[in-house]
Amino acid sequence: MTTESASQFNHLETLSTADLLAGMNQLDHTVPQAVAKALPQIEALVEAVVGRLGAGGRLFYIGAGTSGRLGVVDASECPPTFGVPAGRVVGIIAGGDSAIRQAVEGAEDDAEQAWKDLQAYNITANDALVGIAASGRTPYVIGGLQQARAAGLATGCVVCNAGSGVAAAAEFPVEVVTGPEFLTGSTRLKAGTAQKLVLNMLTTATFIRLGHVKGNKMVDMQLSNLKLVERGERMLMEELGIDAAEAAQLLKQHGSVRAALTARL
Structure with a gap:
């Protein structure tokens, strides 16, 4: 997995603050380029999600750790931005809501739990499920996608390695290959940034297509402050x-x- 490959930077503990920041910023510049290469895959996923939500379905995210938190964040921002009900986009994180703030050890290793978590929402074949996993190998996400796909849901994913198990389990995979991290294996950096960009694109494009924007204005936004x-x-x-x-x-x-x-x- 390229996300686990050794950083091209070394002896980080000897670098100045300025050099640390410059190195991270240098690698961050590569993220939009990686996302651009995946635009056809993102388009296919958006079209699938638009179809399900347009027919009255919902969008669910599943993920663990940083990936799960990013799904929760994106889901929580849809109601105030587009005026949709809170249950229209739902983010589920391995280990439950407590894992948003504090890691729940081993939660991502249970391949059966995601589907169990989804049952609390009376999941149906009208819904769409997107699995988020930088590594592309998280059992929680793979199992959830496999069972959702078998049940007739539209399934997609956002991963940062090529040829992963998560991508194989999804009908509409999005693979944004971001490469080695500045800090080896720390996928909350480039990979997390790439995932955030893709999720922003997915829901923004979806709700524009579904008529929640006029011109370039959020005319359905909640007037909450x-x-x-x-x-x-x-x-x-x-x-x-x-x-x-x-x-x-x-x-x-x-x-x-x-x-x-x-x-x-």
């Missing part, structure tokens, strides 16, 4: 050519940017 309320008011001012006071009144009256625009257009 002052910053977002002010953003919503600016959207209305720009779209309708009105002043701040009228925009504030409209937003308060209708409760969302989309509803306010629909009422006025």
Whole structure:
């Protein structure tokens, strides 16, 4: 596995802070290039997820450690960004929610547990499952994908090694080969960055395709704090050519940017 290959940098403990940062930054520049090579695979996965969610299904992420946490983060950001229900995108991490903050030893080694975890959500063949694993060999993810695929779910993955067991288990694999890490084997670095980029692309493209964006604006976003309320008011001012006071009144009256625009257009 290239993610486990020795770093091209050595004697890290002897380097200055400036040299450590420069080395990490140098390798980070290679991540977008690796993601670009995987764009056709990402496109195929997006199309599959759009099909399932467009028909009323849901998107689930499974992963362990950093990979699992990235899935939880991406899922949690979909409701405020796109105004979708909290259960539309769900992130599940090996070891349960407590593993988000503290590692649960051995949780990723159980090939049966992911499917058991998914049963709590009344999983159906209308749903999509994406496994996230930098190594591509996590038993928790492989087992979950295998059982989900057999049950008729659309299955995808995001891995950072070529020819992995996780990719083989998924119908729509995304392989972003990021190579050796600055700190040997520390896949929370380049690999984690690549996974975050792909997950951002997956859900953003999906919900744009499903109609949750107008122009380049998040018209379905939840107005959950002052910053977002002010953003919503600016959207209305720009779209309708009105002043701040009228925009504030409209937003308060209708409760969302989309509803306010629909009422006025």
